[in-house]
Amino acid sequence: MNPNIAKLLNANLGAARAAHLLTLVTMPEGLPADIEGRATRAEIAQALNVVLFGDILDRVPTGRAYTDDVARAGGKVTFDHGALRTVKWESGALPEGEAAFTRILRPLGYVLNGTYPLDRIGMTGRSYAHADAPEQIAQFFLSEFHPERERYSDAFRAAVTRVTEASADPLTPRAQTLLWQLERDGLLAVADGAELVGLLARCFARQHPAPRLEDYETLLKESAEMAWISTEGNAFNHATDRVVDVFALADAQKALGRPMKEKVEVSGSGRVKQTAFRADPVTREFVGANGETVTRQVPGSFYEFITRDSFEDEAAARRRVDLGFDAGNAQGIFKMTAAA
Secondary structure (H helix, E strand, O other), X not given: OOHHHHHHHHHHHOHHHHHHHHHHEOOOOOOOOOOOXXXXXXXXXHHHHHHHHHHHHHHOHHHHHHHHHHHXXXXXXXXEEEEEEEEOOXXXXXXXXXXXXXXXXXXXXXXXXXXXXXXXXXEEEEEEEEOOOOOOOOEEEEEEEOOOOOOOOHHHHHHHHHHHOOOOOOOOHHHHHHHHHHHHHOEEOHHHHHHHHHHHHOOOOOOOOOOEHXXXXXXXXXXXXXXXXXXXXXXXXXXXXXXXXXXHHHHHHHHOOOOEOOOOEEOOOOOEEEEEEOOOEEEEEEEOOOOOEEEEEEEOOEEEEEEEOEEEEOOOOEEEXXXXXXXXXXXXXXXXXXXX
């Protein structure tokens, strides 16, 4: 076990919870290390990913039950990627769209790995892979929703504005300083790295107040994805386990009675296959017509599965895992939050 990652997790989660998560998630081997014992950007990125994976398990009971099954059988989850939704719209103090997160991912060592037009749902998806260990450290799939497109009504755009206009920026001056140092040097003192992980984890949440129920209903009529953002914000939309055979896994989970997507999505190349549980429902507060607090059950986050085949990369003169995504796959997976 990488000692720096253990220290980063212990500082943020406590020893008991950190140890438990480390029994559930496969850890990368051979990450870049510093001879003076400082935490590298790869170690900090991996620690943040484990913290965020733990958050998904807290919020997605179906995913937690599956992960517990894997652990009981003596296995571990291979965390492939986490997905976020953002809005390319003026959003209070929060930077627009994916810029709220690229300013975090770049200093951590992530680079753009692919761009995917998600036209059916009015979004653009971009994947970011870690430069130091792309096949071992989980990717981020960032999606931007585009309210400016002609397909959406003026009433819809007005609702988007009301939902997002009071957004706060969770990235504190201290976090920005540490990110600048990390981008410059590629490492931090372990204590500073642990502090940064805690500061960054706060960014993966809803940054705007509870929406008006009327606005939520307006959004839901035209975009299930924007309606989801209004209640869940920038929380992980889903986390994904990379498995050997997603078809066999889907059949096994259906046999257990879990709410599995009916169809496995297969990329145009045939190398990337994905399916998922349907989103677990959550109860959220809204502002009613007279300013009162009302609650509704809405779709929360979910848990996904992916199989990635390897291929002969002629440019690199070696076989490697296909770390790409597929626009058709992604749009099929996004339906998991619409159907809950």
